[in-house]
Amino acid sequence: MQRRMLWRGSFLMAAGLFIARIGVAATGAEYQVKAAFIYKFATYVRWPATTGVDVNTPFVIGVLGKDPFGSALSEVVRGQSVQGRVIVIRNIGRPEEALRCDLVFVSSSERSNLQQILAALRGVPVLTVSDVDQFAEQGGMIGLVTTEDDHIRFSINKAAIERPGLRASSQLLQLARIVGDAEADRGRH
């Protein structure tokens, strides 16, 4: 609720505040931002220790479906790491392959298979991110949203994240619109 007020307030205060506006009108620019967000999500989330991975195991980001980033994502993660692990990007076609990833971006091309994908990854410690509408509400973990003034924001389904033992930091949570997956459950039945 407070979050929504801030969202609305931002339009009113925009004139008086110093806000760096980053235009995301162009699709390329939009996915550059989204690529950066994906990498940053990885830095604000903790994976459960039981995953048993060591530093030498690469951090795998999977892009499920048609890759919308072009070179943007690989440019963002180049030279970067997540908790000391080298980042590797994989394009994957099937939800099963996503089980071997640490983070999966569900492309909008998979909109129709969404329930199936989410069902496959339910309870698995893989962070799911997508810009499909109502992604978090439908049971995804982080849904990317483009605002009316072309800013990229996100919603977080806290229950979906915490179910497999992932933990989003409060810093991340304070920026997100928090949604529950009750409606997603409802949608399934």
Place this chain on the structure above:
Amino acid sequence: MSSSLSIGRQLAWLSVVSSGAALLAASLALLYFQLQEVRSGTLVRLESVTDLIAFNIASAVDFNDAQAATAILSALKTRPAVISAGVVVKGRVFAGYSRPGARVAEGGDLLMTSAASRFKEQELTVYRRISSEGRPLGMLFIRVDLSDIGQTWRRFALITGLVAIPALLIAILISQLPRRAISRPILKLASLAAAVSDRKDYSVRAPTVKSAAEIEQLVITFNQMLTEIQGQHAEIEEARAKLEQRVIDRTRELEARTEQLEERGRELAAANGELEAFSYSVSHDLRAPLRAIDGFSKALLSEYGEDRKLDQRGIHFLARVRAGTQRMSLLIDDMLHLAQVTRRPLERSDVDVTAVAAEVAAELARRNSDRLVRCTIEPDLRASADSHLLTIVFENLLGNAWKFTGLQEDARIDVGQTSAGGEPVFFVRDNGAGFDAAYADRLFSPFQRLHDESEFEGTGIGLATVKRIITRHGGLVSAEGKEGSGATFYFTLGGMS
């Protein structure tokens, strides 16, 4: 008491000034440390707030969420000291906050400093790097107003003042204690000393009071001094009493002695008077038989000498008898003269001394016309004296001078005046035979002769008469001379005052 302060007051001042200075120094030190404390406290608090916000705001910057960042910064409105705050990303202000009414922070002056914090005038600005997972995201600054520190400071100064004033008052009260302990005994001692010197009462003692060691020592020493003075005073008193007794005794003795002397004097005067009366009557009575002897000897010579009834021998014997009687007559005359001088009352008048001396000298010259004596008398000599007695003095002195220059070819006599001690001194000087100075004191006694009768005739009474006359005038007479080279007689006539 002079214009200088009393010891008590000086001590009081000293303690008040010293405690005041100590208080002031302590207060200033306290104020300074309090100010430092407040400043560093403010800095620490601001730094922790800045740390917290930098941490909280990192994700908003990271995800380019200016609204969220602004919302986080706006939480600072609960802190009225915060003037402004902002997040700068890549040289641009990403989000900002400013206190209502405050100037909006300008991006320009926020960037240059790399210092963690800086104080500037009444403002303190703290800077923090915003980062996530080691990735630098931007810079956060928070600027606070320090004027409330000034308020704190003033409040503290007020409290310090409120504490310091009663403390000073207490110090003044405490300063009265040494005043009691030091000033009072000293004042007591001073008044005691004054009383002692006023009443000469050396028996009092200063009470020994509990006080500073020096004061106690002073009191003890003062008392010792009093004891000593008392002892000395008693000794002096005793000595004085003894002396007084001695003076009284001596006076009594002297009085007795004086009485004896007076008695003796009276007796002597009576005896003297009797003697004088006796010698006068004897002289007087001796004259008649002497005249008879002389008269009859003369008759015998004239009646029997020329008729040859007496031989040459008889004539010679008779002549010797006559010479003897004449000489005896002369002696009797002189003695009568001397007695007369003593008996006659003194009648002073202004006497022309020059005239008296000149007259006597002229008479002498007439009587001894065979001699040539150069007699010089100083003109205008005057004196207050009995003119008859003064004439006798000159008769004797000039007569002597005449007589004793008898063997001198170029005889000279000078009469003049000098002065001694402001008193006129007359003198008679001759260049005659003079006398042996060893016998000078015997000159003025009667019947004393320094020369042989055959050389210079005389009875030896003349100078005794002179002395008696001068003594009656209250003057002094003296003589100086040398055998063979003249004599000078000096006399004063007294009665000057």
